[in-house]
Amino acid sequence: MIGPVSCIRLMLACLAGTAVLCVTSPSFSQQQGAGQATPPPAVVVEKVEVQQVSNPARFTARVEAIDAVDIRARVTGFLRAAEFTDGQAVKTGDTLFEIEPDQLEASVASARAQVARAEATRKSAERTLARNRDLFARNTVSRAVLDDAQAAFDVAAADALVAASALNTAELNLSYTRITAPISGSIGRAMFTVGNLVGPDSGSLARIVSLDPIRVAFAMTEGLLVTARQEEASGGPLDPGAFKLSLRLANGTEYDEAGRIEFVENEVDPQTGTVTARAVFPNPHHVLIPGQFVTLSIEEKEIPKLPVVPQTAVLQDREGRFVYLLGQNNTVSQRRIDTGARVSNGWAVTTGLNGGEQVVVQGIQRLAEGMTVQPSEGQPLDGGP
Missing domain, CATH: 2.40.50.100 (RNA polymerase II/Efflux pump adaptor protein, barrel-sandwich hybrid domain)
Known part of the structure; x- marks a missing residue:
């Protein structure tokens, strides 16, 4: 028979053996984790393509006639x-x-008659003056008679000029009857x-x-004007021929003639912050009519080629935008970029990429610098300028 003290000792021995077993024996979950490591995150990558990137500036413009004349009588x-x-x-x-010319033709005839009369009077006065000069030279007439003859001739000559001028006016008025x-x-x-x-x-x-050529007037933004002036100041003169000008008509169709910049005003409107500019377009078929509104697009003729990344690959923080590039041994690294125009479902990259790199487009939110990933190829960026 076991006494109370022996029972207590037996129970303590059993508890001690159980505690040792709990410490030294691994759990089921620990055994499973030791046999299976956490895999690298799976991501989708795409190759950066280089494309022609067009970023036209668009303006609402109004068509104007270069020359316009009101016909008046x-x-x-x-x-x-x-x-x-x-x-x-x-x-x-x-x-x-x-215009009926009858009355003006009569005025011309009357003016011609006045010219003939005045000319006859002038010739008579000229002959009288010549005789009196000869007589005065022989002391036959006085100086007063010679002066009177000279004055009569001067008046007759002036009257002849007046009559000739009246005839010119009458003939000019007659010509105005034909507009x-x-x-x-x-x-x-x-x-x-x-x-x-x-x-x-x-x-x-x-x-x-006048309809061909025709002018298109638009309000150029102050920022675009400043950029153009800065290009001129930096030694790169603004060449109007370096720009491609196109029009979209009110029905949504593209106008089939290209234009050129003709004139840029030298003052900025302080109320609107814009400057008036004018472009000239050929208009052989008279599609453009003065007074109508069109959409004017201006872009460089030589469209630059830039790397284009999918929009889903671009992240942004306080320092700016960046992407994750896939490097050697399937590790990723951050690359800071500057973006330009939107291109379909992507961004044109002005600095930071050269093209040909592989960027992460899916699974990007859980990445960190230097992390190892499991990459898979995605579809190339679809779209163009």
Whole structure:
């Protein structure tokens, strides 16, 4: 029979053996972790492609005629003919209107008669002056008679000049009865029909606008202007021919003619922060009409080639943007980059990449510098400028 003291000693021995067993025997989870290490994270990488990157500046622009003329009557009379149809293309010198010339023809005839009369009077006074000079030389007439003859001749000569000037004016007014086109272009509708009395106070008879070439005016941003001026100041003169100008019409189609910059204003509007600029476009088919609005795009003719990375590969912190590059032994490293224009679903990289590198595009959030990864190839970046 076991006494109380012996029972207590037996129980303490059993507890001690159990404690040793718990310390020295590994658990099931520890046995499993020792047999299987944590694998590197899986990521998807893509090769950086080099593409032509276009980043056009776009402006809302208005079409203007380079030349525009309001046709007006310079003499008063009744319209006898209108020698054009509304909307017709006209050339410089084409007859547009005719004003009845009868009254002005009579004025020309009267002025010619006045010229003939004045010329006859001048010749008579000239002969009288010549005789009196001869008589004065022989002391036959007095000095006073000679002076009177000289004065009569001077008056007659002046009257002849006045008559000749009146004739020129009458002939000029007669020529105004035939109204011609001062410029080439498209003429609008006639504001007066045949039979109406017109004159200098009648206003515009019709309007001609030149359509080919045609001007497009737009407000250039101050920032773009400053950039252009800085290029000039750094020794790289701003060449208008180095830019490609294109238009998008109101129906969404692209205009098929390229333009050129004609003029940039030398003052910035303080209210809008823009500067007025003008471009010129060929318009052989008269698609562009003065007053309409278009979208003007300006870009460099020589489109640069830049590396393009997918948007999903780019991260940003306080220092700027960066990507993770896949290096040797499947390790990743950060690379700081500067981005430019958006290209489809990616960014053009101005500094930091040369093209051909492999960047991580998926699984990027759990990466750190120098981490080993399990890479797999993704689809190349699709899209272009």
